[in-house]
Amino acid sequence: MVQKYLVNFDSRELPQQEAEYLIIGGGIAGLFTAWAAAKAGASVTLLTKRTVAESNTDRAQGGIAAALGQHDSPELHMQDTLVAGAGLCDEDAVRILVNEGPERVKELIDMGASFDRTGNDLCFTREGCHSQDRILHAQGDATGAEILRTLSQNVAALASVEILENQYVVDLLVTDNTCYGVLAVDQISGQFRIFRGRVVVLATGGSGRLFNYTTNPEVATADGIALAYRAGAEVMDMEFIQFHPTSLVLPGAPRFLISEAVRGEGALLRNARGERFMPQYHGMAELAPRDIVSRAILSEMAKTGAEAVFLDLTHLDPDKIKERFPTITLTCAKYGLDITKDFIPVAPAAHYMMGGVKTDLWGETSIQRLFACGETSCTAVHGANRLASNSLLDGLVWGGRIVQRAAMVLENRLHHKPEFYCDQLRPTPDIDFRELKKKLQQIMGEKVGPLRTAQRLAEALAFFDRWSYLQSHEVRETSQMEVRNMLEVGGLVAETAMMRTESRGGHFRLDYPETAERWRKHIILKR
Structure with missing residues (x-):
């Protein structure tokens, strides 16, 4: 018999805690949802598997895409997203993303997020498959860290939000297709607890650690999707995994992400023979969609018998490179590479999952009172291939929409609080x-x-x-x-x-x- 739980337990024998919003995950999606819910007057409990600092958000280098530039528009952003998505984007979802995204980014700026500027004007860069310079970035290549700093500081200042770190969510508590909360274990004390929420939000991030080579942190083990699937939720588009074309390949070094923005600033890809190869694979050359660049790199590696290809920045202004990419410059220097003079060895690594827990346009899953946003969810906004720097925007937009939708859910009070147990596992x-x-x-x-x-x-x-x-x-x-x-x-x-x-x-x-x-x-x- 297939079981829906990982452990034997009886909720009547465990300590219980309750909040209006129970949010699982402390990256951009979970934190923004918590902030929006608290601003709407709700009580929030946010559980993180480790610390708030450990998420893919913290590692996001390139930036966040939003049509805020003088010559840009949501329509152009939408067209680029649809092209990258290879025919599988939900057009309504994309329309929501590109139209609501700029306002969410302005909210981040109002909260204190410091994006790079020239004078008073925001700086924008370009990444693969974008027709405009529309990527905002912070401290050169530390955009995610700056967003995480901003959100975590703002959320921590809210009295109605309780953040509990080192809480591993074991399973969702679902009966009659309604979610009532979660079973979690405190990773420090080993104590199991029941957390009840009138609205439960999965914002548990990605699944890159399924693969031996990945740009993802240790925590990205697909927990949220597994939780939802075990509980009976629909999942969608699970076959679509984005492999980032350029992760660092050096003995003893982690598969550190070399941002697509490096190619956006003019870096070239060369094979083991020193030949530039991308123009023969796609008209956009180094800025082709990520799946095309990844396969081109694998093809060149196979032809030359090499374990990597190379990113060449040596023709670019060294001072500008160091200023624009301080994190990448320092990380490579730690392993003996001067990126202004040396080629950077790179190869594809698992990076992002387009699929996940299926939701509607308001972040609601097929289970009542269970919502999902960020990388663990799937609205089909990214189609078969995510457009670069749309992921941070996705977390913001659907975090905000969940709070709008959940206001209606909270009006319908739960009259009974069922207990849950399992005693059949060997x-x-x-x-x-x-x-x-x-x-x-x-x-x-x-x-x-x-x-x-x-x-x-x-x-x-x-x-x-x-x-x-x-x-x-x-x-x-x-x-x-x-x-x-x-x-x-x-x-x-x-x-x-x-x-x-x-x-x-x-x-x-x-x-x-x-x-x-x-x-x-x-x-x-x-x-």
């Missing part, structure tokens, strides 16, 4: 979960990476089938729970990638290299 099996996690990441990287085939996907699915028996066993440690969530979501990615017999955006099948009009549709899975 003891934890004696296996090495750390080794299992490594194997899973290796399988995902080799079989479900940027280049897929039926045979590779079948081998991946066989791996997930082999471990499916774990669903009838409980796991008490959070590191084991992460592996269970990764098995759940990795299996969904492999399954949908096998189903989609075409290539589109972030999903490329070597055995079905063409895009097929009959596949201009979404794969939705529900347990």
Whole structure:
């Protein structure tokens, strides 16, 4: 029997806590939702898996896209988003993103976010597939860190918001297709607790750690999607994974992101022979959509037998480069690279998931009172391939929309508070979960990476089938729970990638290299 929980528990025996909003996740999506909810007069409890500082938001270098420039418009931003999305964007969602986005960014500025300026004017740069310079950035290449600083300071100052760190959410508490809260465990004390919320918001971020090479932090283990799927929510577009073309490849160094903005400022890609190659793959050359650049890099690596290609900034003004990209300059210097004189070795790495928990245009999932926003959600706003720097904007826009929508939900009071329990799970099996996690990441990287085939996907699915028996066993440690969530979501990615017999955006099948009009549709899975 497939179980909907990871542990045996009885809510009547556990401490319980209640808030109007229960928000899971402390990146841009969770923090902005908390801020907007508190401003609307609600009480908020925000749970983070580790600290607020640990999220993909903190690592976002390039910036945030918004049509605020003199020659820009929401219509142009919409067209660029649709082109990148390869025919699978929900046009209504894109229209909302590009029209509501500028106001949300202005709210960030009013809160104290300090974006780079020339005099009084905001600085804008360009990234792949953008027709205009519309990317705002902060401290050169530390945009996410500046946004996180601004939001966390503003949220911490609100008396109606309680932020609880090191709280690992184990499962959602759902009955009769209504979410009443979560079961969580305090990672310091080991104490299990019930948190109830009249509105529950999943803002748990991404799933990059499913792969052996990723730009994502350790916390990005697809927890939110796994929670929602186990509880019976619909998930959509799980096959579409964006691999960032340029992550640092050096012995002993993490797969550090080298922002697309570097290419936006004029950096060139060269293969192991020193030849520039992107013009022969796409008319936009280095600024082609990310999936095209990633595949071009993999093709050049295969041709030359090299483990990387190179980013060349040596023809650009050294002082301007150091000022524009201080984080990248310092990180590379730590490993002996002077980016103004040396080529930077790079290769693709898992970066962003276009799919996730399916929501409507207000962030509401298929389960009542359960909402989702940011990377863990899927409105189809990004289609098959996210336009660069739309992700931070996505978190802001749908965080705000959830609060607008949830006002109606809060009017309908919950008259009963059901209890929850599970007593059917067998003891934890004696296996090495750390080794299992490594194997899973290796399988995902080799079989479900940027280049897929039926045979590779079948081998991946066989791996997930082999471990499916774990669903009838409980796991008490959070590191084991992460592996269970990764098995759940990795299996969904492999399954949908096998189903989609075409290539589109972030999903490329070597055995079905063409895009097929009959596949201009979404794969939705529900347990």
